[in-house]
Amino acid sequence: MIRFLLSFAVTSGLAFGVVGCSSATESGKTAVASQQQPSANRAGQSTANSAELPEKTAEGFALYVQGLKAEAKTRGYSEALIAEVFASLTFHPKVVVADKGQPEFVETLDTYLPKRVDAYRIKSAKAMYQKHAQELAAVSKKYGVPARFIVSLWGLESAFGKVTGRYSVPSSLATLAYDGRREQMFRKEFFIAMDILAEEHITLAKMKGSWAGAMGHTQFMPSAFMKYAQDGDGDGHKDIWTNSSDAMASIANYLKMEGWQPGQSWGRQVILPANFDYSLVIPKGSKDRAQWLQWWQRSECSLTDWQALGVTAVDGKPLPKSAMRAALVMPDDKDGRAYLAYANYQVLMHWNRSYYFVSSVGYLADAIVAAE
Secondary structure: OOOOOOOHHHHOOOOOOOOOHHHHHHHOOOOOOOOOOOOOOOOOOOOOOHHHOOOOOHHHHHHHHHHHHHHHHHOOOOHHHHHHHHHHOOOOHHHHHHHHOOOOOOOOHHHHHHHHOOHHHHHHHHHHHHHOHHHHHHHHHHHOOOHHHHHHHHHHHHOOOOOOOOEEHHHHHHHHHHHOOOHHHHHHHHHHHHHHHHOOOOOHHHOEEOOOOOEOOOOEOHHHHHHHOOOOOOOOOOOOOOOHHHHHHHHHHHHHHOOOOOOOOOEEEEEOOOOOOHHHEOOOOOOOHHHHHHHHHHHOEEHHHHHHOOOEEOOOOEOOOOOOEEEEEOOOHHHOOEEEEOHHHHHHHHHOOOHHHHHHHHHHHHHHHOOO
16 A cells, blocks of 8 residues: 555646636636646655665675664664564665666556456455455444445555565665665664564564565555554454454555545546636646645536536536535546546545556446446
8 A cells, every 4th residue: 555656647747737616617717737847756755866875785784784773772672573673684686676666657547447457356356345245344334434445445455465565574674774765764664663563463474565665455654554554353463464354444544544535435537528628637747745735626626616617427417516526637638537536536645646546446446336
């Protein structure tokens, strides 16, 4: 889930200028599109230009780990935990390469969604939705989050726990901290991972994750674990690595804490009229979430207002006359799909600030409950 990948679909490409719903409906004014620089990836700004950093070696890593160990001692971890963790730390050159070489995103939603949410994934998601129906109903009631979104995120993040990563999380985080591009952030995550081990939620041997340190069924980073993870079955541990009950409750808790609106969906695909004022689309190229939310507010209109502007449902039928507010999102610009995004879309964008990812979550969630 909280994976540190570049949010290609939201931070690159054409940027539209947003003038606001009232301006468009009253005067039809348009704004000049403005180009924005792509934002940093979800792991945060690089602390140094990678070209300026010295080559990373196992010997250098060993020296760096000595500093981590000294800090661990000052933090008061038990001698046994320090000995176990630091004896296990391994330098992973492939992690450094993966962090520096994340590929450019070149697909469109029309090519991405059929691969990301294919027939097999939909079938698997429906099966898990049925298998855990009783437990999901209880979780949904407790947290106010529909079961289909819990299952969708679970399936897309880890294929229901089948693909969670094989890297030792402390080793990955120590390697990335040593790399230096985002040292402060990964060093912090390393010690939060130590906290998780100290609290005995998981053993070191089972603390596996992606190369970036994202963990378990939910792919939480350690900091996200500390904020959102839940003990779903009441056994005294928050185990997102092997316990499906904890994973489902943790996903639901994340969405609730970030503002999920019960009774609302995520959004809907729409058709725009000819000569549409594209200044109403949320621009792409936001430098961070705060700026993106500002642009959202300027794009947001009621469904009644969108209807008045000629926007229709994807089947061509009129939008409902409703005060529910939605912002207009076009992941692939003018030549691609258009979506009216509701408040819960913002919550999903907090999970992963990528239009493609959020589209896949919504698409799968809808498919889970769609008639055969």
